[in-house]
Amino acid sequence: MNSSWSRFNITSIVLGFAFLYLPIVLLVVFSFNESKLVTVWGGFSTKWYGTLFQNKGLMDAAWVTARVGVISATVATVLGTLAALTLTRYTRFRGRVLFSGMVFAPLVMPEVITGLSLLLLFVAVGLDRGFLTVTLAHITFSMCFVAVVVQSRLLTFDRSLEEAAMDLGAPPVKTFFQITLPVILPAIVSGWMLAFTLSLDDLVIASFTSGPGATTLPMKIYSQVRLGVTPEINAACTILIAVVAVGVIAASVVNKRREVQRLRDEQAAQRG
């Protein structure tokens, strides 16, 4: 195969990456703009980062988002893991197909519909919209993502591990906590991170189900942008991008290291 850089290859890569990242690069660049006008470059400055941290409205929204994210991701992980366990383990109960279809339906359901139906539900049961309702809504839609991630891990899980534990005298509950859970933990953790990320950047469902005093960061940014984009918002977004990027890079580096270590161990074991 020809691995050298042909002109065609370079062009397509540049175009592709420009298409993907040009908007983001622009946003990051303008977050360091001295000028208050977003589209006019007035020299380098980090002052918007300073004012950002003094903007109480934005900081409150960030705090709400973080709490909603952690709580909803945690509850969704528990529920999603239980659903995944049921779907992979008890394959012969009545209505399994219906049940699994229903668990995964929200994956493809338009967010507007999920949001609207949740809003109707909360109104019907007389639940005041606020922190609780956003969190419940986020649990609802992120749970199925966790279930998918955990289920795919469980499908390759060697059931004889559990049988071995029971054979050695561990009752089922103990077997679950000492064997099953530690082995599938990486999948559960990535399910949690996925749920957290989904909660972090959700705008549509939060708009439907949130109330006064529980404005999430995406909602706040969206509402401010409607009044005009400020460099402050650019700064907030840049920080968000940085957090996500660091998270993704860290996770892949850790994974890669583990993989390399594992390969090396296996080779060492083969040599005896």
Place this chain on the structure above:
Amino acid sequence: MKSLGSIRRSFAPWSDPAAKPYIVFENVTKRFGDFTAVNDLSLSIFEREFFALLGASGCGKSTLLRMLAGFDEPTSGRILLDGQDLRGIPPYKRPVNMMFQSYALFPHMTVENNIAFGLKQEGMAKADIEKRVADMLKLVKLEQFAKRKPHQLSGGQRQRVALARSVAKRPKVLLLDEPLGALDKKLREETQFELMDLQQELGLTFVVVTHDQEEAMTMADRIAILDKGEVMQVATPTEVYEAPASRFVAGFVGNVNMFEGKVASRDAGSARISGGNGLTIKTENAGDASAGSDVVFAIRPEKIKVSSKKPADAEANVAEGEIYDIAYLGDMTVYHVRLADGQVVKASSLNAVRISEDPLSWNDRAWISFRPDAGVVLTR
């Protein structure tokens, strides 16, 4: 027929009518939906016995093991262990341990924690656990690997950890599901003898499931040959080989030549069998075949002699044929001899000397011969 005993020690509780079996399968049937994995099976295994369940895949041997371990319950019938009915007792309360085909080592635990897992469940004191783990590591010669994780071990080492883990609790019965299946041939042969030594040393009852007849023959005191969920024969390796109970067993274990025929005449233990090909076979092992009945005469290839000249032995059965194929295996040579009626007979001869005095080649005329006690008559 002369009796064929166990070649090992003088251990033969199954021939002692007073001996009480340790594990008893009583009319056990197991169905999975429409599929019958085990069909009305009865079997007795004695204490300290090395017992092998031998059969092709899908014959129900693994299901038997799983029912003994408690992962599956029989659909009907019962299983007794030391007189106690095992029905309803969950796997974690049964005094049996199992070594899994996949080894099922806990990937997130070190070797020593894997071995200690069962002991911890018993609530054993910490110092005792440490001592037992050290003993077990020594037993399987893995002392320096105690802190390693399973993925840092080779296949043979993993197999040893699995073994150490399953015997660490000193179970009454050790169940082994294809214990050597994942090892290469050379390692497998070594490990067979190690398993036998271990069983002697610990004085445990071993029940091993295998599809490898050589493995079963090498290790087991007795072998149960299973087919479609039913027992075809339970006997010592020698009996299974030299006195198979049926055509299935004769064909399943080792190589065999079978001649179809009718019992022309019989008296006491011996009979004459005339085949459709005009060949008459004298045999001393006629079993319960009655005169006139259709039977099969089975004889192992190594009991047939091949020579270029007609043998002088007047007692022997002889037939003339042509060398059809020769397989030289080093330690022995297998000749395929085509008889007048077209039947190909396999005859193997040990290469005890480097250069044969009676060399045979393709398409040579040759004589096969065997003594009247060399084969058996099968009625089933």
